[in-house]
Amino acid sequence: xxxxxxxxxxxxxxxxxxxxxxxxxxxxxxxxxxxxxxxxxxxxxxxxxxxxxxxxxxxxxxxxxxxxxxxxxxxxxxxxxxxxxxxxxxxxxxxxxxxxxxxxxxxxxxxxxxxxxxxxxxxxxxxxxxxxxxxxxxxxxxxxxxxxxxxxxxxxxxxxxxxxxxxxxxxxxxxxxxxxxxxxxxxxxxxxxxxxxxxxxxxxxxxxxxxxxxxxxxxxxxxxxxxxxxxxxxxxxxxxxxxxxxxxxxxxxxxxxxxxxxxxxxxxxxxxxxxxxxxxxxxxxxxxxxxxxxxxxxxxxxxxxxxxxxxxxxxxxxxxxxxxxxxxxxxxxxxxxxxxxxxxxxxxxxxxxxxxxxxxxxxxxxxxxxxxxxxxxxxxxxxxxxxxxxxxxxxxxxxxxxxxxxxxxxxxxxxxxxxxxxxxxxxxxxxxxxxxxxxxxxxxxxxxxxxxxxxxxxxxxxxxxxxxxxxxxxxxxxxxxxxxxxxxxxxxxxxxxxxxxxxxxxxxxxxxxxxxxxxxx
Amino acid sequence: xxxxxxxxxxxxxxxxxxxxxxxxxxxxxxxxxxxxxxxxxxxxxxxxxxxxxxxxxxxxxxxxxxxxxxxxxxxxxxxxxxxxxxxxxxxxxxxxxxxxxxxxxxxxxxxxxxxxxxxxxxxxxxxxxxxxxxxxxxxxxxxxxxxxxxxxxxxxxxxxxxxxxxxxxxxxxxxxxxxxxxxxxxxxxxxxxxxxxxxxxxxxxxxxxxxxxxxxxxxxxxxxxxxxxxxxxxxxxxxxxxxxxxxxxxxxxxxxxxxxxxxxxxxxxxxxxxxxxxxxxxxxxxxxxxxxxxxxxxxxxxxxxxxxxxxxxxxxxxxxxxxxxxxxxxxxxxxxxxxxxxxxxxxxxxxxxxxxxxxxxxxxxxxxxxxxxxxxxxxxxxxxxxxxxxxxxxxxxxxxxxxxxxxxxxxxxxxxxxxxxxxxxxxxxxxxxxxx
Numbered sequence: 001x002x003x004x005x006x007x008x009x010x011x012x013x014x015x016x017x018x019x020x021x022x023x024x025x026x027x028x029x030x031x032x033x034x035x036x037x038x039x040x041x042x043x044x045x046x047x048x049x050x051x052x053x054x055x056x057x058x059x060x061x062x063x064x065x066x067x068x069x070x071x072x073x074x075x076x077x078x079x080x081x082x083x084x085x086x087x088x089x090x091x092x093x094x095x096x097x098x099x100x101x102x103x104x105x106x107x108x109x110x111x112x113x114x115x116x117x118x119x120x121x122x123x124x125x126x127x128x129x130x131x132x133x134x135x136x137x138x139x140x141x142x143x144x145x146x147x148x149x150x151x152x153x154x155x156x157x158x159x160x161x162x163x164x165x166x167x168x169x170x171x172x173x174x175x176x177x178x179x180x181x182x183x184x185x186x187x188x189x190x191x192x193x194x195x196x197x198x199x200x201x202x203x204x205x206x207x208x209x210x211x212x213x214x215x216x217x218x219x220x221x222x223x224x225x226x227x228x229x230x231x232x233x234x235x236x237x238x239x240x241x242x243x244x245x246x247x248x249x250x251x252x253x254x255x256x257x258x259x260x261x262x263x264x265x266x267x268x269x270x271x272x273x274x275x276x277x278x279x280x281x282x283x284x285x286x287x288x289x290x291x292x293x294x295x296x297x298x299x300x301x302x303x304x305x306x307x308x309x310x311x312x313x314x315x316x317x318x319x320x321x322x323x324x325x326x327x328x329x330x331x332x333x334x335x336x337x338x339x340x341x342x343x344x345x346x347x348x349x350x351x352x353x354x355x356x357x358x359x360x361x362x363x364x365x366x367x368x369x370x371x372x373x374x375x376x377x378x379x380x381x382x383x384x385x386x387x388x389x390x391x392x393x394x395x396x397x398x399x400x401x402x403x404x405x406x407x408x409x410x411x412x413x414x415x416x417x418x419x420x421x422x423x424x425x426x427x428x429x430x431x432x433x434x435x436x437x438x439x440x441x442x443x444x445x446x447x448x449x450x451x452x453x454x455x456x457x458x459x460x461x462x463x464x465x466x467x468x469x470x471x472x473x474x475x476x477x478x479x480x481x482x483x484x485x486x487x488x489x490x491x492x493x494x495x496x497x498x499x500x501x502x503x504x505x506x507x508x509x510x511x512x513x514x515x516x517x518x519x520x521x
Numbered sequence: 522x523x524x525x526x527x528x529x530x531x532x533x534x535x536x537x538x539x540x541x542x543x544x545x546x547x548x549x550x551x552x553x554x555x556x557x558x559x560x561x562x563x564x565x566x567x568x569x570x571x572x573x574x575x576x577x578x579x580x581x582x583x584x585x586x587x588x589x590x591x592x593x594x595x596x597x598x599x600x601x602x603x604x605x606x607x608x609x610x611x612x613x614x615x616x617x618x619x620x621x622x623x624x625x626x627x628x629x630x631x632x633x634x635x636x637x638x639x640x641x642x643x644x645x646x647x648x649x650x651x652x653x654x655x656x657x658x659x660x661x662x663x664x665x666x667x668x669x670x671x672x673x674x675x676x677x678x679x680x681x682x683x684x685x686x687x688x689x690x691x692x693x694x695x696x697x698x699x700x701x702x703x704x705x706x707x708x709x710x711x712x713x714x715x716x717x718x719x720x721x722x723x724x725x726x727x728x729x730x731x732x733x734x735x736x737x738x739x740x741x742x743x744x745x746x747x748x749x750x751x752x753x754x755x756x757x758x759x760x761x762x763x764x765x766x767x768x769x770x771x772x773x774x775x776x777x778x779x780x781x782x783x784x785x786x787x788x789x790x791x792x793x794x795x796x797x798x799x800x801x802x803x804x805x806x807x808x809x810x811x812x813x814x815x816x817x818x819x820x821x822x823x824x825x826x827x828x829x830x831x832x833x834x835x836x837x838x839x840x841x842x843x844x845x846x847x848x849x850x851x852x853x854x855x856x857x858x859x860x861x862x863x864x865x866x867x868x869x870x871x872x873x874x875x876x877x878x879x880x881x882x883x884x885x886x887x888x889x890x891x892x893x894x895x896x897x898x899x900x901x902x903x904x905x906x907x908x909x910x911x912x913x914x915x916x917x918x919x920x921x922x923x924x925x926x927x928x929x930x931x932x933x934x935x936x937x938x939x940x941x942x943x944x945x946x947x948x949x950x951x952x953x954x955x956x957x
Contacts, residue, residue, distance in 0.1 A: 068718060069881075070851030074685040075571035164851075166936040275573075280582060440932055441907025443846050443855065445817050446532070446580045447564035452573045461580055482934050484572075486848040488855055488904035491932050513839055514826055 015062045022055025024048075032124040033109065042127035049145075053153045060157035069164035071484050073453075081407065082272045088407035096404030103395040106139035132188040147265060148184045152176055154268035161271070167479050167492070171257055175264030178203050183261050197224055200231055203259050205238045207298040208421040210394060214386070215309040244428060250494055251435025252425035253477020260421075262414060265403065266455065267478060270411025274455035274480065277410030283457055287474065290417045291426075292357050294393055298420040300364045301389040303328050304377050307368070325369045329362055343431045346501060393418065412455040416474060426473030434494040435477065436501075437470035439463065443487045450481035450490060464489050471501050524548040525831060526608065526618035528598055532817055533798030534624035535559045536824030537831075538591050544832040549590070550616070552608070554597035556648050558583060562626075563817060565651050566678045570685040575648075601773040603791045620831060623770070623781050623789075623796040624824070627763035627815050630671075636732030641740035642757045645679045654682070657756050661688045664755040668692075668743050670729045671761030672699050674847050677712075679758045680721050681850050691722040691752055693729055693745070695761075702864050705885050707874045708901055709862070712849050714880060719850055732757055763815055765800040778802045780813045785837040787827050795831075797823035807840065809859050816845060842914045843897070844907060852881055857910035858897025860887040870896060873920070873951065875944045877902070884944065888920035895923045903940065904932035924948045 011019070028048035031038075038044040064072060080087035101108050110120025118126055118136055125137035125145060155176040162168035182203040190197055198220035206212050212235050221228035246254045256263045277283075303325070310321045336358045344351060368377050377385060402414025415422050429435060437460070444467070450460035456474045460481045463470045470490075482490040525541060527534040530553035538549050564578040586593050597611040601621070608616045629644025631637045643653045658664035667683050669676050672694030683690045696702060699716065701709040716723045728746035735741040742753045765780035776782040776790040780802030787795050796802075798820035803812045810819075822840055829836045846855045861870060871890040876883035882902030888895050895918050898910065909930040913923055928941040 068851055071572075073570070073572040077574050078571040165934065166938075167934045170936055438932075440904070441911065442818055442821075442844065443907055445563045445846075446561040447567065448561060448573060448577045448580065449564070449567060452577045465580060479934060486853065487846040488853050488932060491904070492935060513836060514829065515841070517829075517834075517836075 018058035025051030033121045056153040064160040092407040099400040150269040256476035266411040273411045277457040295420040295423040430473040440489045449484040527622045529624035533820035540828030550592040625766045627799040628766040639734045666754040667756040669758040676760035860897040893919045
């Protein structure tokens with residue numbers, strides 16, 4: 001069908017001014033990047049950040065407050081930026097380039113090496129960094145600031161877009177709070193209080209912060225007395241206690257769309273791209289392989305990293321290599337056996353994939369234990385494994401592809417295909433959680449708004465039109481499917497485990513005799 | 522192998538085909554002149570509004586049909602020869618069947634208005650209607666104003682569609698309040714105000730007299746019956762209801778009324794010929810239902826039931842409690858059980874109406890005047906649980922019970938404001954409802 005670009009989707013004059021203000025803010029960054037030396041950096045940094053935030057705020061107010069409350073998706077598939085048009089591709093290339101430079105060539109951004117002063121873009125952020133923690137900015141500080149600004153400004157936009165929907169508003173305020181406080185400000189203040197502590201974003205949990213168990217990190221914690229030990233303990237408790245309890249009660253959404261920074265950026269700045277995730281069956285197949293490969297990789301890598309700095313001898317410290325590897329294998333076996341005994345039915349075909357992942361992991365760990373030497377694991381230098389994970393998963397997958405490809409693959413491609421944390425939470429959500437998306441009897445009209453707006457690429461309609469609850473490990477519980485449903489079919493709920501997965505051949509409201517006949521089987 | 526041929530690839534025909542495949546190994550062919558693959562008709566509006574692309578309205582991926590051995594044929598059936606069990610296509614070829622199912626749906630009503638076939642006049646039903654709309658109303662420069670004739674569900678959807686592209690809309694409604702043949706007064710009036718809040722020029726008690734065309738046969742204006750006023754416009758949407766799409770059956774010997782006449786087994790007068798969905802007309806209406814039910818859900822149910830019959834487990838079409846839903850611009854509507862508007866309301870049916878002060882939420886509860894038995898509910902702007910109302914209707918609860926347990930039925934997203942207390946207060950304060 002030929003679709004002329006409807007003129008009505010153009011922006012009004014106030015929005016044009018807002019865009020211009022925002023672009024001026026970005027232009028100051030561009031000038032800084034090309035080493036224009038601003039006389040008063042604090043002033044120009046303030047100006048540019050204010051321009052970007054102000055432009056976004058004015059733009060959003062014009063976009064949503066001039067209309068009645070309701071679903072605001074008019075034209076998302078017509079607009080170039082949100083439908084993989086030329087603007088979308090340009091944005092994708094710009095973001096991807098930015099990430100590559102950030103991760104691999106920070107000197108291009110002006111990072112001063114060997115004690116030199118910062119120049120360029122990074123030096124523009126020195127005043128803010130000085131204000132917060134009394135040191136000059138790093139590329140990570142610049143990135144963290146921009147990241148936080150993006151979540152705050154676009155979070156505001158999102159709140160206006162869904163101003164009729166309190167679930168959306170609350171979880172957006174939540175991600176804005178956690179980003180500003182936990183990811184951005186608190187680590188800076190912690191540095192001020194004790195500058196030997198490793199950077200620690202309290203809400204970032206292993207395996208998302210794969211570096212927490214690195215030697216430098218653990219040593220950093222351990223050499224800092226009570227507070228360091230408390231932080232390390234908090235990290236361990238987060239993995240083994242807090243996370244399972246919260247996920248049992250609320251599903252993985254408590255983390256993925258209420259707390260997580262990656263999720264926070266995806267839900268705010270990435271909201272305009274949610275419809276771009278592929279709902280095709282083959283995409284789901286790729287997803288299931290990829291995310292579990294990353295999970296196995298991260299488990300093996302973390303174990304290997306800890307393993308390398310443990311000793312052989314009990315006399316140094318009770319936790320030796322042998323004890324540790326036995327502990328890891330024991331824990332994995334416990335989880336695997338428990339799942340197979342109690343949840344075999346629910347897993348159905350997926351049991352095979354679970355078993356494969358489990359045995360690969362165990363085999364890798366055993367191979368590592370019996371072939372490893374003091375500084376070589378898997379016959380490569382111990383550090384190489386960790387470095388490979390950091391580069392390929394931590395940087396390229398989560399940053400370059402995960403965020404850089406927002407306008408191409410949708411806003412959650414990292415969460416969907418790569419995040420090992422999402423894989424663990426998803427495993428639990430699928431099997432040990434009260435969370436589900438309930439479908440409302442027979443009211444579905446198969447329109448497809450739910451599937452279209454699912455950022456995780458779940459074909460929500462596939463379940464809704466069968467009257468089947470959605471219990472999927474990948475669901476991050478953003479709630480947009482429920483919001484956009486024109487017939488009130490979907491509701492995110494925490495309820496009992498019984499009858500959570502309900503597949504019926506015939507929907508409610510149908511032929512009474514037929515329901516009895518078919519559903520009693 | 523028995524060959525089942527289904528004419529029409531809408532929800533009825535496709536549901537039938539899917540269930541036939543689950544239950545049997547029969548050869549299945551679906552014929553459609555409209556599209557290659559099944560799509561959700563109710564979602565066409567979102568394509569024009571840019572919420573989705575057309576491919577997103579297709580509930581199954583294109584490989585689904587071959588994998589499930591459901592044959593698809595794009596052709597227009599010109600004539601059905603029930604003697605020889607053969608279909609003749611407009612394209613010239615033909616196809617034999619063992620059992621034939623007619624699931625051709627509806628077409629928009631036209632009431633013989635002058636100019637009703639001009640360029641720029643369209644219904645909003647088929648995919649082709651969407652293509653016409655795209656051609657004649659791509660934006661508000663090509664289409665400076667659109668006039669919609671007929672105040673039903675499709676009419677208001679078309680108004681919303683045009684509104685999304687900032688095309689000015691005049692909405693002609695024959696009744697003195699929007700859809701009040703179905704909706705009780707309080708609800709209908711709330712929707713009137715909501716339509717106007719969207720800057721749609723709603724004209725109640727207003728009929729179309731004629732459509733004027735320019736020298737190229739294109740719409741240039743409409744004349745209003747009551748005032749004789751001439752309204753300049755480039756598009757006219759005819760949305761005054763739908764009629765079964767069965768013209769091609771005229772000389773087939775299959776008994777026709779407004780639709781294809783069927784019994785409770787969905788059989789026509791000719792053996793091995795069935796009809797389901799919008800185009801089927803029951804000899805006698807079932808309960809409070811209309812003989813022709815042009816609703817997504819009933820089409821789906823008929824498909825499911827007929828699959829059983831064709832596969833040897835003969836069953837009557839015996840639908841459960843009535844339910845339906847729609848969305849009026851930003852206001853969602855659901856109904857469970859029976860709530861009648863002014864027209865056709867049984868004398869025993871009494872209503873309790875509650876409306877929120879923000880004028881976007883209201884409910885109407887219908888109950889029996891004497892026995893106080895709960896009959897049904899209309900809910901606007903508050904989502905309710907189908908399962909709960911279905912159960913209460915089966916259990917024949919009284920209205921008091923329903924009002925006191927309303928919170929069990931709430932289906933709004935988490936953290937939404939709840940109104941049950943407010944509703945209950947308003948209910949118990951109604952003097953005429955107090956139990957004697």
